[in-house]
Amino acid sequence: MSLNHFLENAMSEWMRVKGADSDVIFSSRVRIARNLAHIPFPMLSTASQSEEVIHLIEEALTKDDIPEILENAELIQMADLTDLQKRVLVEKHLISPHLAEESTSGAVLFSQDESVSIMVNEEDHIRIQCLFPGFQLEKAWKLASQIDDWLEKHVSFAFDEQCGYLTSCPTNVGTGIRASVMIHLPALALTQQLNRFIPAITQVGLAVRGIYGEGSEALGNLYQVSNQVTLGQSEEEIINKLQGVVRQMIDHEKQARERLLGMSPIQLEDRVTRSFGILAHARIIDSKEAMKRLSDVRLGIDLDLLTGVPSSVMNELMVLIQPGFLQQYAGEKLGAEERDIRRAELIRERLGMERD
Amino acid sequence: MSLLCPECGKRPATLHYTKIVNGEKTEAHLCEVCAQEKGEYMPGFDNGFSFHNLLSGLLNFDMVSSESPNIAQQKTMPRCATCGLTYNQFSKIGRFGCSDCFETFRDRLDPLLRRIHGSTAHQGKIPERTKGELKIRRDLEKLREQLARSVESEEFEEAAQLRDQIRSLQEQLSE
Ligand SMILES: [Zn+2]
Ligand SMILES: [Zn+2]
Numbered sequence: 406m407s408l409n410h411f412l413e414n415a416m417s418e419w420m421r422v423k424g425a426d427s428d429v430i431f432s433s434r435v436r437i438a439r440n441l442a443h444i445p446f447p448m449l450s451t452a453s454q455s456e457e458v459i460h461l462i463e464e465a466l467t468k469d470d471i472p473e474i475l476e477n478a479e480l481i482q483m484a485d486l487t488d489l490q491k492r493v494l495v496e497k498h499l500i501s502p503h504l505a506e507e508s509t510s511g512a513v514l515f516s517q518d519e520s521v522s523i524m525v526n527e528e529d530h531i532r533i534q535c536l537f538p539g540f541q542l543e544k545a546w547k548l549a550s551q552i553d554d555w556l557e558k559h560v561s562f563a564f565d566e567q568c569g570y571l572t573s574c575p576t577n578v579g580t581g582i583r584a585s586v587m588i589h590l591p592a593l594a595l596t597q598q599l600n601r602f603i604p605a606i607t608q609v610g611l612a613v614r615g616i617y618g619e620g621s622e623a624l625g626n627l628y629q630v631s632n633q634v635t636l637g638q639s640e641e642e643i644i645n646k647l648q649g650v651v652r653q654m655i656d657h658e659k660q661a662r663e664r665l666l667g668m669s670p671i672q673l674e675d676r677v678t679r680s681f682g683i684l685a686h687a688r689i690i691d692s693k694e695a696m697k698r699l700s701d702v703r704l705g706i707d708l709d710l711l712t713g714v715p716s717s718v719m720n721e722l723m724v725l726i727q728p729g730f731l732q733q734y735a736g737e738k739l740g741a742e743e744r745d746i747r748r749a750e751l752i753r754e755r756l757g758m759e760r761d
Numbered sequence: 762m763s764l765l766c767p768e769c770g771k772r773p774a775t776l777h778y779t780k781i782v783n784g785e786k787t788e789a790h791l792c793e794v795c796a797q798e799k800g801e802y803m804p805g806f807d808n809g810f811s812f813h814n815l816l817s818g819l820l821n822f823d824m825v826s827s828e829s830p831n832i833a834q835q836k837t838m839p840r841c842a843t844c845g846l847t848y849n850q851f852s853k854i855g856r857f858g859c860s861d862c863f864e865t866f867r868d869r870l871d872p873l874l875r876r877i878h879g880s881t882a883h884q885g886k887i888p889e890r891t892k893g894e895l896k897i898r899r900d901l902e903k904l905r906e907q908l909a910r911s912v913e914s915e916e917f918e919e920a921a922q923l924r925d926q927i928r929s930l931q932e933q934l935s936e
Contacts, residue, residue: 440860442860445844445859446859446860449844449846449859554889557888558889561890562888563860565860565863567883568874568883569886570883570885573856573857574855575870575874575877579878580883610879634878634879635878636874636878636881636884637878637879637880637883637884638880638884638885639885
């Protein structure tokens with residue numbers, strides 16, 4: 406499988422296929438951190454030790470018992486990629502910013518459908534990530550665990566009876582699991598209920614942060630909800646708890662949508678169609694505005710206020726309009742203003758409104 | 762009934778959040794404008810402090826409390842024999858250097874892990890390999906006790922059998 410495949414298609418499987426509750430939950434992700442015993446963690450390992458880690462993973466990949474999903478997967482070295490290529494992979498959520506920016510001896514492998522990526526020499530030696538569309542945390546955990554079982558047959562993991570799986574950062578120690586969902590909360594944002602919600606979620610040991618945007622501005626009303634605690638609870642307990650809280654968030658968001666639709670239908674329709682009009686006709690648009698309009702349009706599609714636009718359009722566009730992808734598409738480096746022009750162009754094309 | 766922001770006394774306090782500084786929880790109530798000015802809150806949320814700041818806050822707390830009883834303790838600050846990381850360095854960067862750091866810093870880790878996770882004991886998955894070894898080690902312990910008893914009661918035939926079993930388990934472990 407060539408690297409170009411992963412770089413050129415904006416749409417990963419998780420964006421194209423609809424999962425359960427995909428009108429609110431765009432994706433579910435489980436990532437587990439593992440380290441090899443007897444080799445210092447990547448922060449302190451020497452070049453030859455890092456190579457050894459890569460070598461051990463490569464060797465495991467040649468074994469007959471390799472999980473079907475990883476057949477033909479190849480390790481890609483970060484050093485062989487340009488900064489722009491790395492950025493595109495980050496924008497597709499296939500690799501972490503840490504692997505792209507900080508790792509000197511990092512590598513990654515993807516399953517063909519991009520639902521699995523295994524990062525090597527990130528903050529930990531190994532990070533297994535499974536990403537599925539919609540609300541499918543359990544499925545993501547089962548697959549990650551299965552890959553973990555397979556890998557463990559061929560390499561020996563740093564494990565301690567008391568502390569569990571040993572990781573570079575104390576916040577990952579134990580299960581090494583980070584489970585998260587990408588959730589779209591336009592109605593809770595519109596009805597100004599998020600300020601009430603977010604502290605409550607933090608109180609039960611979960612973290613909420615914006616997915617796009619510098620610092621903490623949540624562009625496009627997209628949030629990531631994830632577990633914070635990794636020690637003292639089993640993986641299943643952690644997943645169940647996250648699932649329970651997310652389920653409540655889904656219900657509240659859906660109620661808020663119904664209420665908005667019931668109380669101010671014309672205002673809501675105006676907001677949706679106005680945003681659609683801007684996206685369909687603008688000649689210059691920055692990512693902040695684009696994300697805001699895309700959020701409105703997606704809400705309109707999910708509430709049947711807009712027809713004829715596939716709902717995956719926002720999932721796809723929110724990746725396509727990121728700076729890395731825009732430049733990958735243009736085949737050259739672009740300044741901020743040029744990006745805003747290209748972004749508007751791309752959105753118009755994608756919405757199929759250019760008829761001349 | 763909405764609470765007025767204690768900072769400006771004008772706008773309603775719409776943001777309520779918990780801050781943890783050096784392990785102490787404090788409740789804060791502010792209006793959006795004041796919260797933003799104080800840098801406590803950014804629109805969108807991410808309650809003003811990043812998790813890594815929080816983490817180094819927790820670690821600093823450890824350093825302060827271990828420094829105060831006597832300064833000489835600083836000099837005997839544990840250093841991991843495998844990767845060379847000292848506890849001091851660990852508390853600055855918030856990262857372990859290798860898996861042996863856990864053993865070296867074990868005494869100091871419990872309070873830290875408890876503050877982060879509310880627990881210090883792993884409850885999740887165990888690698889199959891470790892599971893097998895654990896079982897063998899526990900079986901060995903039992904067999905050795907039985908052996909001691911059978912020698913004591915001069916049941917030599919049984920003792921010989923137990924020795925064979927112990928030997929084969931030991932071989933499995935060293936494989
Ligand atoms: Zn105020
Ligand atoms: Zn160490």
